[in-house]
Amino acid sequence: MCKEEVERTLVIIKPDAVVRGLIGEIISRFERKGLKIVGMKMMWISRELAEKHYEEHRNKPFFEALVNYITKTPVVVMVVEGRCAIEVVRKMAGATDPKDAEPGTIRGDLALDISDAICNVIHASDSKESAEREISLFFKPEEIFDYPKAADWFYRKGI
Template identity: 65%
Template structure:
C-alpha cells in the first residue's frame, strides 16, 4: 500500500473546491487516512518547499501557500502517488488534460489548486511534516476488495 500527501491549496479553499477535489481522489479508489484544515506558517512552508530554495519563484511559492487556509490529507492505495498525480493533471493547468483536477479547475501554474507528492521518498518526508503517525488512521472499507483487487 502506497501513501501520498495532498494539499488542497488556498485558491481552491477560497473557491469552495475542497469537496470536489477530495471527491475526485476518493472516486478513483484512494482512501483518505489523514485529513485536516490548517494554515501553513512560513517555517513549515520553507521546509515543504526546501528543494526550491534559491529559485526565482521560491518567495512567490511561500507567499501563496501561506496566504490562506489549506486542506492537507494523506491518501492510501496501490500506486497512490501515480494515481494521485494522474488525477491532478500536469502542473501547468494549460497543459493538463480535461477531466483532471487542474485541467478542469485551474488556469494558472502559480495557483493550480492542488499539490501531490511525486515519489515515495518525497511522500514519506511530506507526510511527516504535516502529520504525526498517530494522526493517520488505516482501515479497510467494504469496497476495497472491488477497487484494489
C-alpha cells in the same frame, strides 16, 4: 515506478481551491477513484513549514512567491492511500501548469492560472521519498488512520 503496492502520498488542496470552494470536489474525485483518505485536516501553514516543504525550490526565482502563496489562507492537507497512490494521484492532478493539464484532470478542469505563485489548486508528492518526507512534515503518526473500506466490511469475514 510502482509495483502495485499500497502507498501513501501527501495532497494539499491549495489556497486558490479553498477560496473557490473546491475542497469537496477534489476530495470526492480521490474517493470515487477508490483511494482512501487516511489523514486529513485544515490548517494554516506557517512560513517555517512552507519553507521546509518547498526546500527543493529554495534557490529558484519563484520560491518566495510560492511560500507567500501557500501561507495566504488555510489549506487542506491529506494523506491518500491506495495501490500506486503516488502515481495515480499525480495523474489525477494533471500537469503542473494548468494550460498543459489534460481535461478530466483536477488541474485541467479546475485550475485557472499558474502565475508566479503556482496557483494550480493542488499539490501532490512526486515520489515515494517526497511523500514520506512531506507526510512527516504535516502529520504525526497518530493522525493517520488505518481502517477497512466498505468492500472489506461486506466481503471479508471477521472485520
